[in-house]
Amino acid sequence: MNKKKDFIPLIGKGNKIIGFEKKKTIHIKGLLHSAVSVFIFHPKKNKSMLMLQKRSSKKYHSSLLWTNTCCSHPRKNESLLKAAHRCLIEEMGFDCFLEKKFNFTYHVILKNGLIEYELDHVFVGYYAYSPIINYKEVEKWKWISLKKLIKNIRLFPEYYTIWLKIIINNYLQKLYF
Secondary structure: OOHHHHHHEEEEEHHHHEEEEEEHHHHHHHHOOEEEEEEEEEOOOOOOOEEEEEOOOOOOOOOEEEEOOOEOOOOOOHHHHHHHHHHHHHHOOOOOEEEEEEEEEEEEOOOOOEEEEEEEEEEEEEOOOOOOOOOOOOOEEEEEEHHHHHHHHHOHHHOOOOOHHHHHHHOOOOOOO
C-alpha cells in the first residue's frame, strides 16, 4: 500500500497545512482537513447542465448519495489542482481544464457518526462527453440541469451529499463567476 496515499493535509490557523493524518482517523476525530470538489458542466448546454455522480456503495460514508462530479482529498505533498485532476481521472475516467473558483469550510456530523470538517476547494471545468466511471468509486452518473437539481435538493435532500447541498444552496453564483 502506498503510505503517501493514506495521509491528507490537516489545516490550522490561516488555512495553513499543519500536518498530515490518515483519512479515516480525520473523519473519526473530526479534524479540519483539506478537500477538493470538482464540478463539470456541459459546454454546449448553456453551461447549466452539471455532471453528477452517485457515490459507490463501497464508500465508507455518504455512499449511494448523489454529489458533484467528483471529490477527494489532496495527498501529502500533492497540490490542490493536481488532486482535483487526479480524482477526475480516477473516478470519472477523463480530464479537462479546471479552474479553482472558491473555497469554504464546513463542519457536520454524518449519520454514521463520522465527522466532515473540511476546507473544501471548489474547481470547475467543462466537458461534452460521457465519462468512463470507476465502479469502485462511482455507482452511476447523469447530466442534470441546475434548475432541476435545485428543485430536487429542496424536495429530496436525503438523496444528496452534505457538501453538494451546501455549495448549491450557498455558493451557486461562485461556480460561474
